Amino acid sequence: MTNNADMYDVAVVGGGPAGLAAAVSAHDAGAKRVVVLERDVRAGGILLQCIHNGFGLHHFGEELTGPEYALRFVKQAEERGIEVKTSTMVVSMDEGGKGGKDGGHIITAMSASEGLIEIAARAVVFSTGCRERTRGALMIAGTRPAGVLTAGAAQHFVNIDGYLPGRKIVILGSGDIGLIMARRLTLEGCEVKLVCEVMPRAAGLARNMTQCLENFNIPLLLSTTVIKIHGDSRVTGVTIAKVDEKLRPIAGTEEYIECDTLLLSVGLIPENEVCAASGVALDARTKGPLVNQCMETVVKGVFACGNAVHVHDLVDFVTEESLLAGKCAAEYALSLSASKGAANEKNKTVSVHVEAGEGVNAIVPQRLDIAAGGNIPQGEGKARIMFRALDIFRNVTIKASFGGAVIAQRRAAVVRPGEMQTLEVPLEALSKGMAGESSADGGGAANGGVQTGVTISIETRGDK
Amino acid sequence: MAQKVSKTFDIAIIGAGITGACIAREAARTACNAVLLDKENDVACGASKANSGIIHAGYDPVPGTLMARLNVRGSEMYGELSKKLNFELKNTGSLVLAFDDGGVQKVHALLERGKANGVKDLRIVEGEELHKMEPSLGGNVRCALYAPTACVVNPYQATWAFAESAVINGVTFMRNTAVHGIERTNANESLFVLHTGKGDIRARYVINAAGCAAAQISKMAGCARHFDIKERRGEYCLLDKKCKVTANHVLFQTPTALGKGVLITRTADGNLLVGPSADDQEVAGDTSTHSASIEDVLKAASLTIADIPKGDVINTFAGIRALAAEESEDGKGGKIIDDFIIEEDSAVPHFINVAGICSPGLSSAPAIAEYVLELLGKAGLDTSARSGFIEERQGIKSFALADTAGKKALIKEDKRYGHIICRCEEVTEAEVVQAVHSPLGARDVDGVKRRTRAGMGRCQGGFCLPLVTAIIAREAGIPFENVTKKGGSSFILEGRSR
Numbered sequence A: 001m002t003n004n005a006d007m008y009d010v011a012v013v014g015g016g017p018a019g020l021a022a023a024v025s026a027h028d029a030g031a032k033r034v035v036v037l038e039r040d041v042r043a044g045g046i047l048l049q050c051i052h053n054g055f056g057l058h059h060f061g062e063e064l065t066g067p068e069y070a071l072r073f074v075k076q077a078e079e080r081g082i083e084v085k086t087s088t089m090v091v092s093m094d095e096g097g098k099g100g101k102d103g104g105h106i107i108t109a110m111s112a113s114e115g116l117i118e119i120a121a122r123a124v125v126f127s128t129g130c131r132e133r134t135r136g137a138l139m140i141a142g143t144r145p146a147g148v149l150t151a152g153a154a155q156h157f158v159n160i161d162g163y164l165p166g167r168k169i170v171i172l173g174s175g176d177i178g179l180i181m182a183r184r185l186t187l188e189g190c191e192v193k194l195v196c197e198v199m200p201r202a203a204g205l206a207r208n209m210t211q212c213l214e215n216f217n218i219p220l221l222l223s224t225t226v227i228k229i230h231g232d233s234r235v236t237g238v239t240i241a242k243v244d245e246k247l248r249p250i251a252g253t254e255e256y257i258e259c260d261t262l263l264l265s266v267g268l269i270p271e272n273e274v275c276a277a278s279g280v281a282l283d284a285r286t287k288g289p290l291v292n293q294c295m296e297t298v299v300k301g302v303f304a305c306g307n308a309v310h311v312h313d314l315v316d317f318v319t320e321e322s323l324l325a326g327k328c329a330a331e332y333a334l335s336l337s338a339s340k341g342a343a344n345e346k347n348k349t350v351s352v353h354v355e356a357g358e359g360v361n362a363i364v365p366q367r368l369d370i371a372a373g374g375n376i377p378q379g380e381g382k383a384r385i386m387f388r389a390l391d392i393f394r395n396v397t398i399k400a401s402f403g404g405a406v407i408a409q410r411r412a413a414v415v416r417p418g419e420m421q422t423l424e425v426p427l428e429a430l431s432k433g434m435a436g437e438s439s440a441d442g443g444g445a446a447n448g449g450v451q452t453g454v455t456i457s458i459e460t461r462g463d464k
Numbered sequence B: 001m002a003q004k005v006s007k008t009f010d011i012a013i014i015g016a017g018i019t020g021a022c023i024a025r026e027a028a029r030t031a032c033n034a035v036l037l038d039k040e041n042d043v044a045c046g047a048s049k050a051n052s053g054i055i056h057a058g059y060d061p062v063p064g065t066l067m068a069r070l071n072v073r074g075s076e077m078y079g080e081l082s083k084k085l086n087f088e089l090k091n092t093g094s095l096v097l098a099f100d101d102g103g104v105q106k107v108h109a110l111l112e113r114g115k116a117n118g119v120k121d122l123r124i125v126e127g128e129e130l131h132k133m134e135p136s137l138g139g140n141v142r143c144a145l146y147a148p149t150a151c152v153v154n155p156y157q158a159t160w161a162f163a164e165s166a167v168i169n170g171v172t173f174m175r176n177t178a179v180h181g182i183e184r185t186n187a188n189e190s191l192f193v194l195h196t197g198k199g200d201i202r203a204r205y206v207i208n209a210a211g212c213a214a215a216q217i218s219k220m221a222g223c224a225r226h227f228d229i230k231e232r233r234g235e236y237c238l239l240d241k242k243c244k245v246t247a248n249h250v251l252f253q254t255p256t257a258l259g260k261g262v263l264i265t266r267t268a269d270g271n272l273l274v275g276p277s278a279d280d281q282e283v284a285g286d287t288s289t290h291s292a293s294i295e296d297v298l299k300a301a302s303l304t305i306a307d308i309p310k311g312d313v314i315n316t317f318a319g320i321r322a323l324a325a326e327e328s329e330d331g332k333g334g335k336i337i338d339d340f341i342i343e344e345d346s347a348v349p350h351f352i353n354v355a356g357i358c359s360p361g362l363s364s365a366p367a368i369a370e371y372v373l374e375l376l377g378k379a380g381l382d383t384s385a386r387s388g389f390i391e392e393r394q395g396i397k398s399f400a401l402a403d404t405a406g407k408k409a410l411i412k413e414d415k416r417y418g419h420i421i422c423r424c425e426e427v428t429e430a431e432v433v434q435a436v437h438s439p440l441g442a443r444d445v446d447g448v449k450r451r452t453r454a455g456m457g458r459c460q461g462g463f464c465l466p467l468v469t470a471i472i473a474r475e476a477g478i479p480f481e482n483v484t485k486k487g488g489s490s491f492i493l494e495g496r497s498r
Helices: A017-028 A044-050 A066-079 A151-161 A177-189 A204-214 A273-277 A316-340 A427-435 B017-030 B064-083 B101-117 B125-134 B155-169 B209-218 B291-299 B361-378 B404-413 B429-437 B445-451 B463-477
Strands: A008-013 A033-035 A053-055 A082-084 A087-094 A105-111 A115-126 A130-132 A148-150 A168-172 A190-196 A223-232 A236-244 A254-256 A261-262 A268-270 A302-304 A349-356 A362-366 A367-371 A383-390 A391-402 A404-416 A422-425 A448-461 B008-014 B034-039 B094-098 B123-125 B143-147 B152-154 B170-174 B177-184 B192-196 B198-210 B228-240 B250-253 B263-266 B272-275 B313-325 B341-344 B353-356 B420-422
Touching: A008 A105, A008 A316, A017 A044, A017 A066, A017 A115, A017 A316, A017 B420, A033 A115, A033 B123, A044 A066, A044 A151, A053 A066, A066 A316, A082 B313, A087 A273, A105 A236, A115 A316, A115 B404, A130 A151, A130 B463, A151 A261, A151 B463, A168 A177, A168 A223, A177 A190, A177 A204, A177 A261, A190 A223, A204 B420, A254 B291, A261 B155, A268 B404, A302 A316, A316 A383, A362 A448, A367 A427, A367 A448, A383 A448, A391 A422, A404 A422, A422 A427, A422 B143, B008 B017, B008 B192, B008 B209, B017 B034, B017 B353, B017 B361, B064 B101, B064 B152, B064 B155, B064 B361, B094 B101, B101 B123, B101 B143, B123 B125, B125 B143, B125 B420, B152 B155, B155 B170, B155 B361, B155 B445, B177 B209, B198 B209, B198 B404, B228 B291, B272 B291, B353 B361, B420 B429, B420 B445, B429 B445, B429 B463, B445 B463
Parallel strands: A008 A033, A008 A115, A033 A082, A115 A302, A148 A261, A168 A190, A168 A261, A349 A448, B008 B034, B008 B198, B034 B170, B094 B250, B198 B353
Antiparallel strands: A087 A105, A105 A115, A130 A268, A223 A236, A236 A254, A349 A367, A362 A383, A383 A422, A391 A404, A391 A448, B094 B143, B123 B143, B177 B192, B192 B198, B228 B272, B228 B313, B250 B263, B263 B272, B341 B353
8 A cells, every 4th residue: 555645644433522632633733634534414423412511621621511512622623624524434444455554544434425435544543432232232021112222312312303212211220321311301301210220339420420310309229120121012111120249130129110211321332343343452341442552552553532442431531532542643644654654663662561450440551552672652751541440449549560669659539430540650660661672573563572561450548 | 094995805814924925925926816914014023023034944844744845845945035035045054963862863863854854965964074064063062963955034024025025916915904803794605804903804715824813813714623822932142243153054952951952043144043942921922031031042052052152142032933732721722733724714615724833934934825825726716827927026225235336336326325324234224215115115113124124233223213213204204203113102202302
């Protein structure tokens, strides 16, 4: 594949908040030709249906609604003359081995107006968001009537189409989308009878618990799940039951709840069908691509950000992560075009794995790429590690350890699984530890040598 | 308002499952005018949409039965029919796996039975050869009966294809038309009057292909043949197309201590299907799934393939087998009659029962239809072929199955092929529109789903449901909030928001 004038510097797959931020920062980092590919009729992603406010407290210092937050970035993209192709679905990348070499990538996309098109780009950013876990995947027993929806699908019907999914609602799952919909449907005049949550603690943000359930007197039943759906044409009711510590229904605790709608808010699954099919390796835990501190996947020049990498609680963090991804994608693209597509011999790196230690669930990034010889190739001198706690812990110290030494730490009064945590790790602490190492192979591969790595752990401090 | 039907038909076929659909198509070859009725809002709403989709080779039915004869004949017909009528069929072959001595004996018995039934190319495979054929099998498999002629089809697309071919050839299809009474006109004893919610339908000959309701229909007509339909529920797990399980053939199990055995197969569309259970029905018409049954299905399946990835399950569903049985007091059926009931009733001339069409019903359906036309001929109907019968039926050209050149051509033909509606299954707006407008079109979300696969992927309609609902509303000219999942009162939505 040759490096030619028709190529984009950066192509962004998905025009939600992640993709738009990546496109904007790619442009600001010097990428002249940037294109965003968005399957919906307008850019903005899932935020377009999130009409409640609470977005942007961190990033803008304001409380915006979802569409308002999205619009800020749509405008930023417009102001920079970034091309946004809407109603355009990406179907594959580097299909049949075309592209994917050091010269860039070829994306196949389609739209009613342009038909099947190929887009060549030096760097690609996947910001494809996620989908919701379904009734089918949960294997909830019972009939299959109308009135069983994921909370996000219901949100689309209510906020975009202007229709109600039903009148008497039961919500399974205390994830944020379920909590938000509990409030929205109550405000629309429906009766939200209860929210049940299979875990012993609520899944969503604390403020949503207050603002969506407590303020509306909607009961939350913990350690409770839906075990059966009733009704032939439409839902007529559900059977709920308490669960034990292994999350199995406890016989004798069944209760029938009359309702005409069951909403499911039981987990988000990053959508990575396209990039995975083209060779991007995924993390079995997060279901998102394995990335380094620059949000680059295992495939050179392919980056990922936003919910596609790991499910976020706050769009502000999505934006931060995506600004970084876009910047790194641009830097990659510019270095590629400067070197006229030839493999960059200088970019031999060593990968340091980042591992989940005590108390920690899935981590992003999963590896830190350090240039052999100690120079840091891209990004800042610090890596932002993001992760979730396995449980609620109070009075903790969050630590990053490498080679037996603690290289970063911070204290926290409380950490919850429902609230993503971050820890900044100085990369020079790693390069120092590896002085003299060099990569084993050439060809520009990022993982010449994999060190056993940085471990992130959460330790309870005790009574201090 | 129900429209009163005043026309008199030569043939009325009650039930638009695979059986009724095949009969309707055969009837369309004659000069007779025929009507195909179903109580639901579409064809294939009963067992025809909730089965394993297997065209059995024919070694299982007892030799000499109708089941045996029609299974073998039907299975021979499917290959050509799938091409003419454009429905998915894959000639995977099947393996009946033996895990113990009893299984080995059974497998050999099936081989003999198959030979007696005239099934071609059956043989026993084992050891190295079996392992090459199916690398995922464990060391617990002693041997297997290999039937190269077995196939998998998409059974609801096949049903739709047969029924649509019938409609293209002049058969009238009436949906939402349940029969609640059958009489003969006093004026002309040989004319039936079917009382339905849409008015009275008069017909000279009536075919009872009503599935689980066949015994009720037969009783309505006053048939001499007394039987009941015993319902046996089968529950299934459907897994993501991407799941990393190799199953090159349909994999059956011989009965073991765990039970009758379940099958594992890739469907004609590429999903992995595991099941079915065989549960006695407590409540007639119950198509709900039960946690215990699903757990048992997965456990039983693990005998064949050890690590079926539960995380890849995208749906569970159930279908009801309609078994012909001796009459019983509670109407649920007594002793099982191990065969189809296909006959003109001795007390009701021109009334043909086609009842108890359980497995191998799907496999036999085209042959059942041939046989029913023979019976109609014997009963006095002129069944000679007319000219002008159209053999082929186009269906919907699938975007997902086309290659790149094919995709470009489709988009050129209709721009709406460029607009993806269902991302998981790569279904486009053009196909959804065609599903509504085709000669036997969809009128609800599930009908669109069965015709196009929109909503059948891993997100189960999470992304496409609002889009499909909007297209149905637009194309069928009905208000958005009146769109249903499967007809009747199965409204997707409640009404407008404030």
